[in-house]
Structures are given as C-alpha cells and as structure tokens.
Amino acid sequence: MYLSKLTSMIHFIEVVTSMVLAYIIEIPKPFRENEQNSILLTLWHSPRPPTGHILLAKITQDLCYLIEHGISIYINDIGYIHFDVYVQAVCADGPGQSKVTEMTSYNGYFACRVCEFRGTYEARDGTCSYSWSSYIRTRPPFRTKDRFESCLKEVERLKTRGSQDINVFGLKGISPLNEIIFIPNQAVYDYFHLSLEVSSFIS
DSSP, X not given: OHHHHHHHTOOOOOOEEEEEEEEOOSSXXXXXXXXXXXXXXXXXXXXXXXXXXXXXXXXXXXXXXXXXXXXXEEETTTEEEEEOXXXXXXXXXXXXXXXXXXXXXXXXTTOOSSBOOOOEEETTTTEEEOOHHHHHXXXXXXXXXXXXXXHHHHHXXXXXXXXXXXXXXXXXXXXXXXXXXXXXXXXXXXXXXXXXXXXXXXX
C-alpha cells in the first residue's frame, strides 16, 4: 500500500547531464588513455541545460591561475616537483562545441572556426551549406587573433545594446575559453558528427 502511494508521487522528467573533463596529455601511452588520467572539472545535472558561461567560468578562472603560477605536486621519495600548465585544446560534440565556444554550429552562417566563410542558406532544409566551389571563388580570409578580438569587441558592443540573435562572423557571444585558448586553432572539430551528416546524405 505504501509502495503504491510512493510510486504514484514519482514524476519522470527529462534531465540534462553535462561533464567537463580534463586529460594530462604529456604522459606516455598507455597511461595517457587510462581512465584514471581523466579529471572531472564540472558536472551539471538538471532539467535545464547550462550555458557555456555557467559550465566554464569558474574552471577558466582556475586554469588562468594555474597557467600563470603552475602547480607543485608531491611525488614519493622525490619531493615536490613544479609543473607548468598549458591548455592544448578543447574537444566536444557539435552542439557542445557551439555552446562552449559561443560560435555558430556547423549548419549556420560562418560555421567554420578557421576562416570567415559565410556559407549559402538552403531554404529547403533551413541550413547553410559550404561548397568547395564557393570557397575557391570567394577565398574567405583566415581568422587571425586581431580579427577575432575585433569580432569579440563587436559582440560585446551588441550585447550591451541588448541585441538578440547576434552573429558577428560566426560569434554569438563571448566564451570564457577566450581567456585560455585561441578558439579557431584550439577547438577541435567534431569529425564524428560531420561524417555522420555526410553519410546520411550518401545513403
């Protein structure tokens, strides 16, 4: 009787779980791939998805400190050893990458993180396509640090004016990751979902 009352009070809700993991890459194989080499930096478990800022703001602040000061670790029989900390790259699936970098996804305008290729809107499926012939014809410029920073300043200006649906050459907002990496070079592509998209067109 009590059990039936208990189960009747349970409501199933959809929950979003997001993790931010770090890996120490400058150690030899097979230890590099060992699951004990993964460091959990953030765990989000909620009915509402997090913003990139919520996920990464505190982590980025802590990493900035470690990049500046390094870290000293005590190793048995040796003592404390000082290590310098660098962030090599950021890797996520397509939607996660778009969220944490504050850049458009692969089917929006200016989706390329390396260059400023606008893309062509396809009305039939509501996405942008990026043909090789258009790339050759337009020769879009690569994203340089100066150009990227000027786009970030423009995004900030538009946000302070209260603008919605911002897209400044693919930038939708200002990611905390800009403090520790250069996103065009250090945000690794999600090749799995890109190849899945291509294979779905072929089959």
